[in-house]
Amino acid sequence: MLSAREQFFTSSTVPTSALGMGIEVVDQRSGSVYSPTTVPLTSVHGWRNGGSVFATAPPANTDSQVTEVDKEHHPTKSEPLPLVAKINGCNGNVEKGCDEPFSNLPSRVPVDIEFKELSLTVHMGFGKGEKEILHNVCGKFPGSQLIAIMGPSGAGKSTLLDALSGFKTTGVDGSILLNGRRRDLPSFRRMSCYITQDDRLQPLLTVNENMHIAADLKLGTNVSYEEKEGRIEDILLLLGLYEHDQTMTMRLSGGQKKRLSIAMELINNPTVMFLDEPTTGLDSSSCTKVLELCKKLAQQGRTIICTIHQPTAKLFQIFDQVYVLSAGNCVYQGSTERLVPFLQTVDLPCPVYHNPADYIIELACGEYGKDKVDILKSAAENGGSLAWFENSNSILRAEALMRKYPIPKKTQKRSLEDTSYLNQLSVLIHRGYVKAKRDTTLTHLRIAVNVFVAIILGSLYTGSGREGSRVLDNYNLLFAILIHHSMTTMMLTVLTFPIEMSILLKEHFNRWYSLKAYYTSITLIDLPISIIGCLLFTVIVYLWSYQPMEWTRFWMFFAISLLTVFVGQSFGLMIGAWFSVVNGTFLAPVLTIPMMMFAGFGVTLRDLPSYLKWGSHISYLRYGLEGFVGAIYGEGRGVLDCNEAPYCHYRYPQKFLEEITMRGDQFWNDFIALCVISIAFRVVAFVVLKAKIHSVK
Numbered sequence: 266m267l268s269a270r271e272q273f274f275t276s277s278t279v280p281t282s283a284l285g286m287g288i289e290v291v292d293q294r295s296g297s298v299y300s301p302t303t304v305p306l307t308s309v310h311g312w313r314n315g316g317s318v319f320a321t322a323p324p325a326n327t328d329s330q331v332t333e334v335d336k337e338h339h340p341t342k343s344e345p346l347p348l349v350a351k352i353n354g355c356n357g358n359v360e361k362g363c364d365e366p367f368s369n370l371p372s373r374v375p376v377d378i379e380f381k382e383l384s385l386t387v388h389m390g391f392g393k394g395e396k397e398i399l400h401n402v403c404g405k406f407p408g409s410q411l412i413a414i415m416g417p418s419g420a421g422k423s424t425l426l427d428a429l430s431g432f433k434t435t436g437v438d439g440s441i442l443l444n445g446r447r448r449d450l451p452s453f454r455r456m457s458c459y460i461t462q463d464d465r466l467q468p469l470l471t472v473n474e475n476m477h478i479a480a481d482l483k484l485g486t487n488v489s490y491e492e493k494e495g496r497i498e499d500i501l502l503l504l505g506l507y508e509h510d511q512t513m514t515m516r517l518s519g520g521q522k523k524r525l526s527i528a529m530e531l532i533n534n535p536t537v538m539f540l541d542e543p544t545t546g547l548d549s550s551s552c553t554k555v556l557e558l559c560k561k562l563a564q565q566g567r568t569i570i571c572t573i574h575q576p577t578a579k580l581f582q583i584f585d586q587v588y589v590l591s592a593g594n595c596v597y598q599g600s601t602e603r604l605v606p607f608l609q610t611v612d613l614p615c616p617v618y619h620n621p622a623d624y625i626i627e628l629a630c631g632e633y634g635k636d637k638v639d640i641l642k643s644a645a646e647n648g649g650s651l652a653w654f655e656n657s658n659s660i661l662r663a664e665a666l667m668r669k670y671p672i673p674k675k676t677q678k679r680s681l682e683d684t685s686y687l688n689q690l691s692v693l694i695h696r697g698y699v700k701a702k703r704d705t706t707l708t709h710l711r712i713a714v715n716v717f718v719a720i721i722l723g724s725l726y727t728g729s730g731r732e733g734s735r736v737l738d739n740y741n742l743l744f745a746i747l748i749h750h751s752m753t754t755m756m757l758t759v760l761t762f763p764i765e766m767s768i769l770l771k772e773h774f775n776r777w778y779s780l781k782a783y784y785t786s787i788t789l790i791d792l793p794i795s796i797i798g799c800l801l802f803t804v805i806v807y808l809w810s811y812q813p814m815e816w817t818r819f820w821m822f823f824a825i826s827l828l829t830v831f832v833g834q835s836f837g838l839m840i841g842a843w844f845s846v847v848n849g850t851f852l853a854p855v856l857t858i859p860m861m862m863f864a865g866f867g868v869t870l871r872d873l874p875s876y877l878k879w880g881s882h883i884s885y886l887r888y889g890l891e892g893f894v895g896a897i898y899g900e901g902r903g904v905l906d907c908n909e910a911p912y913c914h915y916r917y918p919q920k921f922l923e924e925i926t927m928r929g930d931q932f933w934n935d936f937i938a939l940c941v942i943s944i945a946f947r948v949v950a951f952v953v954l955k956a957k958i959h960s961v962k
């Protein structure tokens with residue numbers, strides 16, 4: 266019986282038979298079907314399969330797609346597979362820290378990306394017209410290469426990356442081909458990943474937990490825990506994060522965070538990786554490490570495309586190919602080595618001792634005159650020229666690529682995610698609970714604030730609930746409780762959701778989970794925290810202020826409190842999903858003020874002008890206040906004590922209810938109204954979130 270590690274090494278000799286188009290291709294020898302977005306996982310073809318290695322017959326090298334790495338690793342047909350294959354000097358029993366750790370990742374069949382006449386136009390806003398950012402650029406990014414998209418700030422590097430990856434689809438014109446065929450976006454998304462410039466990671470999870478969550482979301486329950494664990498171990502080893510696997514992500518250095526971002530996407534072995542400025546904010550040693558890692562991943566058959574500002578000479582030479590943009594036009598496309606000869610050919614020789622990368626950026630910036638940019642653009646044919654590639658004659662054109670790669674089999678799967686909705690939901694709930702347990706703001710502080718405010722209010726309004734002379738005080742207390750419940754949760758959501766939103770955008774785009782699963786999970790995760798916080802608050806305030814000691818009234822009071830919390834949170838979600846932190850922080854309280862006006866607190870419902878009566882019907886604070894008043898003074902409450910004053914105007918609760926024009930028997934109406942408003946806000950927040958994600962495209 267082989268150990269997981271031995272099986273991994275052995276099975277990694279089996280190349281994927283997938284075309285790398287994100288579309289299933291039948292392996293001609295084994296007759297089984299692989300999905301190229303995941304490393305072959307079935308018991309026979311597993312990356313770390315649990316079956317016999319002898320059962321893992323290598324697919325026939327029926328075409329020339331097999332990379333050099335593949336060839337090196339393939340036993341010949343007649344050769345039996347060794348129990349523990351030797352790979353680049355690492356044998357299957359290798360201890361952690363093998364010399365060639367990158368050989369652990371299975372090789373990929375390369376994907377050649379080509380784009381023609383690509384333009385991207387954005388709307389500048391109402392009445393401001395449109396702006397074209399990319400101007401009919403062409404280009405070719407062959408497989409198994411590390412490609413840099415370079416250019417001055419604002420040249421359109423990120424825009425090009427977004428268009429190629431499918432992150433942006435609106436306003437994109439032109440054609441994008443994969444191995445010669447028109448890109449099918451859903452299929453392409455299944456085989457690619459996008460690593461954003463800012464590290465959008467869960468700060469409160471350890472490296473290992475982050476990796477496990479990624480594995481559970483990307484590989485699902487069909488893959489055993491041991492298999493996932495093995496794969497995670499290997500990736501962490503490869504990326505030099507193994508020693509840090511118990512470190513909280515927020516404590517990692519910039520370079521480590523960047524590597525973790527890559528590690529998490531490597532779990533399902535994508536064929537094409539887009540990295541937006543992977544070196545930004547890193548020191549030169551970390552930059553080199555990250556780029557060398559990318560290079561090795563590219564050598565295994567992946568197409569790795571990075572945007573980069575202005576690399577040093579050392580970093581520049583790590584890239585295989587470079588694509589230089591200037592104001593949305595291509596001014597050079599070719600190998601890094603041939604940049605200097607290219608510049609010589611166009612009579613713009615690179616000065617001696619000058620970093621060619623710096624020089625081309627200076628030219629692209631227009632530092633030597635705008636005419637030079639035009640010269641470069643026409644020499645590079647706006648990306649159409651392939652003359653400056655390393656072996657330009659051997660570069661396959663679209664037609665040749667189409668002949669070389671068979672028509673990919675169309676996948677039947679409709680959803681982009683690799684695992685089921687229920688799996689996504691349970692993993693997200695698990696992640697949410699781990700985060701909540703450690704979150705000092707959303708959980709600890711929230712509970713502490715509830716207890717603290719309850720103590721303050723309790724001591725301010727001691728005894729007001731039973732005393733006839735303090736009914737107005739008690740009414741103030743009820744309103745204060747209402748504002749506390751609605752505002753604290755609302756503001757917390759407005760302030761924290763935009764941060765979550767950036768992680769959501771990345772993970773959702775990389776197909777970790779559907780928006781529905783995410784949304785359901787955040788709703789469910791918050792329930793226990795809301796209930797605990799609200800219950801603690803209610804018990805303290807209710808008892809301290811001597812509200813009526815009747816279970817029914819207590820639960821009515823608690824129910825209204827909890828519903829107010831839900832409504833406040835849903836309202837915050839709606840604002841947080843749509844607006845930035847700054848705008849949201851301003852808008853949320855501003856929009857709450859009319860709700861307060863219409864609550865019937867300052868101005869009674871009777872005194873509201875007739876043309877503003879509608880406001881009281883949409884104010885959730887009105888239903889909250891009415892519900893509280895009903896729970897405390899309604900439902901036939903008897904005569905109140907009158908111990909603290911010679912005369913108690915509101916000794917009879919009915920008199921007070923008449924004064925504030927509330928009936929006191931409306932509890933269920935208020936309960937239902939709050940439920941409906943909460944659900945309506947949640948639905949609107951979901952629609953807003955969906956629209957927001959769509960608008961980013």
Ligand SMILES: Nc1ncnc2c1ncn2[C@@H]1O[C@H](COP(=O)(O)OP(=O)(O)OP(=O)(O)O)[C@@H](O)[C@H]1O
Pocket residue numbers: 387388389396398416417418419420421422423424425574
């Ligand atoms: N939605 C948009 N509306 C208006 N202008 C936009 C929009 N998106 C991008 N731009 C403009 O397009 C140009 C290219 O932007 P892009 O972010 O692609 O540049 P970049 O080369 O990646 O720059 P940097 O290196 O500074 O990140 C910039 O001038 C930018 O202001």
